Amino acid sequence: MSNAQETPKSTLEVLRGAVEALLTIASQKQNELADGIGLSHYAVSRRQSRRPEARSPWSFDEADAIARHFGMPTLTLLAGAETACEAYASSRGTTVTRLLADRNEPSATVKEPDSPAAPAAAASPEPQSSEPEAAAVEDVTQLPDPEPCVLCQLPATTALEGFPQHVSADECAAAADAARPQEAPAKSDGDQETDRREPASTPEPDTSQHPHPARERRPSRPRQERSDTKDTAVAFLRRNIHDALEQHDGDLEAAQAFLVRKAIPHAMELLDLTRRSGRYDIVAFPFLPDILRKPTKDKPDQIWEARPKWSRAWDSLPPGSHTVDELDINGAYLSALKTHLPLGELAHSEGPIDTIKLRRSGFHYVTPGEWKHEHLPNPLGARDEDGPLWIGEPTLRQLNRAASEKYGRLCEPPQIHESWTSGSTEHLLEYARAALAEVRAEAIADNDTVAEEYVKAMYSKLVSTMGDSNYNRDLHRPDWMHIIRSAAFSNLWEKAFKANAAGLHVVRVSGTDELHLIGDWRSAVGAQGRPLFPEGRALTEVKLKNQRTITTDSEA
Structure with a gap:
């Protein structure tokens, strides 16, 4: 096994995986989590971003707030996706697999024709075992093609009650270790560097038949009208001012001091809001010469x-x-x-x-x-x-x-x-x-x-x-x-x-x-x-x- 495979996950990686899994089984979106812990949707999106260059870290206080939001101790949250999901399900008197089934009831009842477990499950559902792990093992089916695990989002070849999922946390960790070298392959001394600093070289298109093939074949991308984007941003700014005045009972000095303190996070939210219909994504953490x-x-x-x-x-x-x-x-x-x-x-x-x-x-x-x-x-x-x-x-x-x-x-x-x-x-x-x-x-x-x-x-x-x-x-x-x-x-x-x-x-x-x-x-x-x-x-x-x-x- 290579050194990269033996490297354990960082605490931030474990936390991000647990948050992603909890959002899945709780049927919540990032904006609901943002409201629950007192952050902006933009901030939560940045902290959970899958692009390393655009990612910002969770703080300890924010981890505490996330744990309170999902009703568990912080150490349980930091123990990993499987432990956190089991604690969340246990606090609601159910299991992870049952929460996933309730989350998407129509797709849970529609089974593949070649799945032997589908008719039985539909005709006579068995009562859940008191041990979630034992119940999960009984419902394991093999998938014809790998699909993203609902806990770690990495490819899984097994399904629990019809949902793609690794059987254990060890399998999630093994899938993450297997994926890591592919995300950042080591370059030999003789290899030519072709990362995002320089676009990879591609063969020149044959223009003898089509003078401008790239332009002719480029699909059009729907965009918002500029006035819609600007009006949405103006409404965002007006709402912030109104809410600050209301929160401080009309005290102009207090409201102004509050808004000035919030200027930076509000500016980042404004950028996010005004770029939703843009042609180009903002690269927040690029390579710097x-x-x-x-x-x-x-x-x-x-x-x-x-x-x-x-x-x-x-x-x-x-x-x-x-x-x-x-x-x-x-x-x-x-x-x-x-x-x-x-x-x-x-x-x-x-x-x-x-x-x-x-x-x-x-x-x-x-x-x-x-x-x-x-x-x-x-x-x-x-x-x-x-x-x-x-x-x-x-x-x-x-x-x-x-x-x-x-x-x-x-x-x-x-x-x-x-x-x-x-x-x-x-x-x-x-x-x-x-x-x-x-x-x-x-x-x-x-x-x-x-x-x-x-x-x-x-x-x-x-x-x-x-x-x-x-x-x-x-x-x-x-x-x-x-x-x-x-x-x-x-x-x-x-x-x-x-x-x-x-x-x-x-x-x-x-x-x-x-x-x-x-x-x-x-x-x-x-x-x-x-x-x-x-x-x-x-x-x-x-x-x-x-x-x-x-x-x-x-x-x-």
Whole structure:
């Protein structure tokens, strides 16, 4: 027997198997368990996920809650699926096999014609023995083809009272041991690595008869309408706000504090809700290249987000006294959720890559062009060192735009040396963003501080914890965090560029939402004849935070 077969199950694996089996014999669904133990359906789904990369662990307190929910001691629950199911059945004065028969009565009475036990069981059912194991052995039948065991979900060749099931816990354990090497086969030194980081190579299709066979034969997939998905998400947010106010008897401060504390789990539920009709599944725990891994807990990874921290030299401004308007960009991170995010695991490539044409997104090791402009901040942000660096997709696209004819060729395009990218979409978080934006607009119109702070906490904490945080165990996407943050910085640089193009003087650009200008920005017009900076609190507007006067021929 190999070492992998001798490795015992972990406590978490035993717990997950027991929960799955108990849900089966109790005829319950995950949402019923979630309600019973005080968790969201999303959280229970993540903890019971069969994909290791999407799985989050059960806690000790949650194991206690599960045991109470099914009416048994915690140690009995942790003893395994068979022991837990027998305890559950015993507490109800019956047996596991009888519970399974009651769970699906029509299928229990319909027996295969070649099953000798079927007529007898239907004509004269025998009373159950007081010993469940003895009764189960008497009702064992052989299955013509292996079927999933109702306890461990692994292939079983026997049935108890017509239900596919291993006769004992030892058989469940043996089936799990036999399946484990197939799930993670050891690779020899000479084998070519073909895991999910790189799609397995497939032969090229013969296109001589069919020019586009893959597209013609692809079945259509039914999807919800976007409005339905967004409306469902909006209703979810409104219900959370209403329930919080009701739970705290209308105390606005208490309800707001409660909602802010629940911002992260609610944000994850919102993602789950808005992705149910999506074309792509969110990969919560993908493979990460070394550039996204922190060398130590206190040191950052290698990605440069291009955060701006720029103030214009006063001697480059016209002499005299000027009024500086300090503008604030509304909902910078909320707007940045609409950006090109990689869907799955990042794949490595050497040399230049056209991510727009290939519809990919990720990170690139580049040597940027020199920046010589005093009137505009560098799209790379406040950088102290020269030379090549790793940047995210929004920064790369911003540098390429700055190097284009449309932007006046402000710099040379960056030279790409290598990249880590994946297929991408700009709409991965769009339904969630649209729902948050709508509830935010309603809150501002109604002067609802509770709802406004709740929405702000949801999108800001989602971005800050999706990378590497103990506060969010359900999503580990540092690549998304870096790209969203870089998109917010890039959006701010775009506003500075447009202000300069409209004849305004850019004085300061900082963070995600700080833009200081000299000039009549209210009457400034953009390229399409629309107001460049409409004033207000909407996501497409800006608000004036402060005004100050400077004199350029004096000390700063």
